[in-house]
Amino acid sequence: MIFARGLASAALLVAGLLASCSSDNGGPVSLRMDVQSWSVTPWRADGSHQASVGGVVLQGGAPLASAVVEVAGHRSEPVGPKGTFNVSVDRSFPHTIDVRVVSPPGTGAQARVTVCYPIRILHVHENGADHGQVVVDALIVTDSKVAFLRNEDWAVEGTVRGADGKPVAGAVVALTEYARSGTPGAHVELYSGSAPTDSNGRYRLFTVPESDTDVTLRVTAGNQTYTLPPNRVFNLPEETSSRIDIRLPAGGTVITDRPPTLVSQIVPGARWRVLVAGATAAGDPEEFESTVPDTKGRFQVRMDKAAWLAGPVWFEQTYLVFQDADLEPGDRVSGKTAGALAAGTRVVVPPEAVRGP
Amino acid sequence: MKYLRLAGLAFSVALLASCAPDYVNFPNVHYDLASTRSSPVKDITKDNIKDLGVVWSVDFKALDPSIANGNQNYPVAVDGVLYVTTGKSHVFAFDAATGKVRWHFKPDSGVDDFAKISPIVANRGVAVAEGKVFALLIDNRVVALDAKTGAVEKIVAIKDLYPGETDEITGANGYYETTAPVYFDGKIFIGSSGSDNGVRGFVMALRASDLSPAWDHPFWTVPPKGQDWLKDSHYQGGGGVWMPVTIDAESGLVYFAVGNPAPDFFGENRPGANPYTDSVVAVEAKTGKYVWDGQEIPHDLWDYDAAASPMLIKAKIGGVDKKIVVQGGKGGLWFAWDAATGAVVYDGVPFAKIDHPKPTPEGVLVYPGILGGENYAPESYDPATGYVLIPGIEYPALIKSATHQDKLDKSFGYGALIFGTTMAATPPDIVPYGTVTAIDVTTGKIVYQNKTDNMMRGGFTNTSSGLAFYGELDGIYRAIDIKSGSTVWEWQLDGDNVGGAPAIYQVKGKSYVALTSGGTKPKLFVFALGGDKTQGQPVQ
Numbered sequence: 001m002i003f004a005r006g007l008a009s010a011a012l013l014v015a016g017l018l019a020s021c022s023s024d025n026g027g028p029v030s031l032r033m034d035v036q037s038w039s040v041t042p043w044r045a046d047g048s049h050q051a052s053v054g055g056v057v058l059q060g061g062a063p064l065a066s067a068v069v070e071v072a073g074h075r076s077e078p079v080g081p082k083g084t085f086n087v088s089v090d091r092s093f094p095h096t097i098d099v100r101v102v103s104p105p106g107t108g109a110q111a112r113v114t115v116c117y118p119i120r121i122l123h124v125h126e127n128g129a130d131h132g133q134v135v136v137d138a139l140i141v142t143d144s145k146v147a148f149l150r151n152e153d154w155a156v157e158g159t160v161r162g163a164d165g166k167p168v169a170g171a172v173v174a175l176t177e178y179a180r181s182g183t184p185g186a187h188v189e190l191y192s193g194s195a196p197t198d199s200n201g202r203y204r205l206f207t208v209p210e211s212d213t214d215v216t217l218r219v220t221a222g223n224q225t226y227t228l229p230p231n232r233v234f235n236l237p238e239e240t241s242s243r244i245d246i247r248l249p250a251g252g253t254v255i256t257d258r259p260p261t262l263v264s265q266i267v268p269g270a271r272w273r274v275l276v277a278g279a280t281a282a283g284d285p286e287e288f289e290s291t292v293p294d295t296k297g298r299f300q301v302r303m304d305k306a307a308w309l310a311g312p313v314w315f316e317q318t319y320l321v322f323q324d325a326d327l328e329p330g331d332r333v334s335g336k337t338a339g340a341l342a343a344g345t346r347v348v349v350p351p352e353a354v355r356g357p
Numbered sequence: 358m359k360y361l362r363l364a365g366l367a368f369s370v371a372l373l374a375s376c377a378p379d380y381v382n383f384p385n386v387h388y389d390l391a392s393t394r395s396s397p398v399k400d401i402t403k404d405n406i407k408d409l410g411v412v413w414s415v416d417f418k419a420l421d422p423s424i425a426n427g428n429q430n431y432p433v434a435v436d437g438v439l440y441v442t443t444g445k446s447h448v449f450a451f452d453a454a455t456g457k458v459r460w461h462f463k464p465d466s467g468v469d470d471f472a473k474i475s476p477i478v479a480n481r482g483v484a485v486a487e488g489k490v491f492a493l494l495i496d497n498r499v500v501a502l503d504a505k506t507g508a509v510e511k512i513v514a515i516k517d518l519y520p521g522e523t524d525e526i527t528g529a530n531g532y533y534e535t536t537a538p539v540y541f542d543g544k545i546f547i548g549s550s551g552s553d554n555g556v557r558g559f560v561m562a563l564r565a566s567d568l569s570p571a572w573d574h575p576f577w578t579v580p581p582k583g584q585d586w587l588k589d590s591h592y593q594g595g596g597g598v599w600m601p602v603t604i605d606a607e608s609g610l611v612y613f614a615v616g617n618p619a620p621d622f623f624g625e626n627r628p629g630a631n632p633y634t635d636s637v638v639a640v641e642a643k644t645g646k647y648v649w650d651g652q653e654i655p656h657d658l659w660d661y662d663a664a665a666s667p668m669l670i671k672a673k674i675g676g677v678d679k680k681i682v683v684q685g686g687k688g689g690l691w692f693a694w695d696a697a698t699g700a701v702v703y704d705g706v707p708f709a710k711i712d713h714p715k716p717t718p719e720g721v722l723v724y725p726g727i728l729g730g731e732n733y734a735p736e737s738y739d740p741a742t743g744y745v746l747i748p749g750i751e752y753p754a755l756i757k758s759a760t761h762q763d764k765l766d767k768s769f770g771y772g773a774l775i776f777g778t779t780m781a782a783t784p785p786d787i788v789p790y791g792t793v794t795a796i797d798v799t800t801g802k803i804v805y806q807n808k809t810d811n812m813m814r815g816g817f818t819n820t821s822s823g824l825a826f827y828g829e830l831d832g833i834y835r836a837i838d839i840k841s842g843s844t845v846w847e848w849q850l851d852g853d854n855v856g857g858a859p860a861i862y863q864v865k866g867k868s869y870v871a872l873t874s875g876g877t878k879p880k881l882f883v884f885a886l887g888g889d890k891t892q893g894q895p896v897q
Binding site: 042043044045046047050071072073074075087088089090092093095097144145146147148150152172174176177178191192193194195205206207214218220225228231232233234235236237242257258259262263264265266273275343344345 | 470473474475476477518519520521522524525528529530531553554555569570571572573574577580581582583584585588589632633644645646647650775776777778779780781782783
């Protein structure tokens with residue numbers, strides 16, 4: 001009984017699939033792109049990192065001039081008389097562009113263009129300590145100046161407290177550039193601001209201005225904005241995070257700029273931007289273990305031997321990592337690295353862009 | 358015979374009456390897509406301008422006390438409706454003849470929250486097309502409003518436009534929006550502010566119909582972080598396009614001015630010329646494809662954005678009809694390029710004192726200062742004389758370079774080094790002023806340069822009767838005779854400083870001049886011949 005029901009479902013599914021792959025004219029509708037994958041080609045002032053990829057919509061092998069394609073989920077465009085269309089591609093960063101036929105509807109015809117760094121597998125060996133695991137030395141292939149790991153910026157963090165010493169929640173701390181705010185008719189061009197403080201009065205902000213800039217500090221709590229005394233500024237220390245603990249005044253809007261109402265010190269911590277290349281078992285995208293690439297793009301992946309033999313899925317993903325210690329080439333990174341936030345989307349490297357040892 | 362001729366005459370009169378337009382519009386933020394700010398209105402002349410007076414005005418804080426200080430709006434007038442924006446991204450539609458409020462768009466709390474981070478809350482204007490009003494909100498969103506009712510049709514966050522590519526266009530990363538969108542051929546074109554914060558500048562085209570992306574990618578003005586001249590730099594990038602684009606409707610090219618590279622005053626980690634910062638760039642309106650760029654200041658160390666919108670001008674140069682793109686930068690130089698090819702026509706005509714040694718840690722006095730030169734204030738072009746008017750600023754800045762290369766000695770351990778506040782390095786006691794410079798586009802030569810009392814922050818609007826209007830930071834509002842440069846009218850606004858330039862338009866044959874003022878009492882003043890001649894008190 002169960003078997004028969006299963007058969008019936010399968011038959012329905014096949015019928016449905018067939019229906020979705022054909023249109024009124026009979027033949028199945030297909031979508032073909034001239035190029036399926038590009039190597040990342042770094043940004044150039046002459047615009048040569050931009051490329052155009054042609055595509056064609058066919059029905060039963062003949063051009064379908066009435067088709068409409070949707071590019072990357074946002075741009076819909078009727079194809080030309082020969083069923084053709086173009087997609088412009090910015091090849092300067094890893095990403096994918098999905099193209100699908102939206103008219104006639106329900107054809108399911110689609111294609112993907114991938115821009116990624118090719119991966120070259122240099123060496124595969126068994127992990128000496130864990131025989132169930134393989135260690136793969138690999139290379140992100142590029143012929144240009146690319147920094148896979150960069151120190152992005154530092155943080156200014158601390159607490160906001162009221163005159164009574166209790167934490168102030170919901171306060172926003174912002175740094176602005178004094179030079180312009182002190183100029184008649186000028187506008188404060190530089191700023192960085194925190195998210196509202198938490199229940200412990202804690203804040204953190206990034207995008208700290210270049211050093212030797214005269215920086216003023218503002219705290220907005222409730223409807224009130226508090227500032228430093230007139231003509232008083234910070235020159236924030238360089239290449240480090242800082243901690244500035246602020247106690248708001250009982251009256252007025254001026255923060256007294258000396259301890260204990262304003263305490264400033266250097267603290268560890270920096271934010272790093274890193275392009276991670278790695279491999280996962282098929283269907284398990286968050287489980288990976290890789291390393292920060294070195295300046296040449298070399299990195300090392302560890303994974304279960306069984307998953308490796310079954311055929312891994314290679315990917316590229318940019319992460320922003322905030323941590324106390326410096327991030328360095330060779331450092332282990334995984335889907336569970338503390339302080340790591342994925343930036344942009346994960347790109348699956350197509351098999352044709354992965355070369356064996 | 359006589360009868361017939363009379364009948365013919367009557368017919369002509371009827372034709373004239375029926376053909377007289379109800380409205381002469383000021384349809385774009387800079388009047389036309391070429392951004393010439395040259396209104397066709399010509400019945401206000403140097404002979405009758407003494408009769409100009411206020412016919413209606415608005416105190417924005419009386420309409421809504423939550424409206425922020427300051428105003429840098431460039432009003433737009435379409436078919437009897439005047440569209441004006443204020444700080445914190447409010448949009449108003451007024452009956453252009455009477456001042457009656459048709460609607461008021463007040464943004465949601467996202468804008469208020471953003472204002473806690475950003476002291477800048479300016480908004481410079483709207484685009485009106487397809488029955489909608491388009492504006493940018495300070496917190497990096499785009500809004501489409503129903504032009505009749507002001508109802509929100511759609512709001513999109515710019516960061517959501519290209520998933521995986523534009524995710525970082527947020528306030529936390531230093532982006533903010535003050536510019537006005539420009540409409541052309543079913544699309545609106547936008548840029549952003551934030552160069553000094555090290556953002557990655559861009560121009561995007563959105564479909565006016567649904568605010569979806571019209572190009573396959575944004576046009577990025579600088580490389581991705583980690584590539585090319587940004588390979589090694591911290592806190593890097595720049596190239597914000599923070600004033601409206603200019604468009605050649607015939608060729609379908611879009612022109613825009615690109616801001617400074619970051620870090621502003623320290624260039625060691627950003628080698629080379631840093632394209633396309635401090636440049637004018639041309640791209641295809643249809644695709645965003647790069648066409649040409651002209652750089653004003655290679656490897657900028659002084660915050661010399663190309664800020665103000667470029668102008669597209671048709672003129673006879675060296676006896677040949679040419680189409681050129683012109684722009685004056687914060688660096689105090691005015692350029693002209695061939696509109697189609699980018700070939701240099703005038704290679705940097707100085708219109709300000711220029712003396713900018715490389716910044717040192719001790720500080721150097723640089724001319725122009727960080728305000729320009731020519732800041733965001735737009736130029737205007739008068740086809741009758743062939744004169745471009747440049748709003749200039751003369752105010753040097755004391756600039757110190759950063760000393761990034763010295764690694765902090767952390768050997769003593771974190772938490773041990775307490776640092777504190779210091780006295781600000783205040784600029785020397787120099788009194789800033791402004792200039793009006795007229796350049797003859799047929800020769801590229803300065804015809805005259807006149808001083809103004811204050812730095813020029815608002816820019817110009819011309820009439821076809823040969824007048825140019827501009828406002829000053831002390832609330833003085835003037836009209837000059839474009840040909841001679843002489844002042845023909847002066848008015849003390851009952852407001853504060855002026856940071857914009859007027860829309861000049863007609864409703865039912867009557868001409869109006871609409872200008873905002875800022876400061877602590879942001880207002881809107883609409884002038885017409887025969888209006889009230891009561892002026893304000895001088896601003897301190």
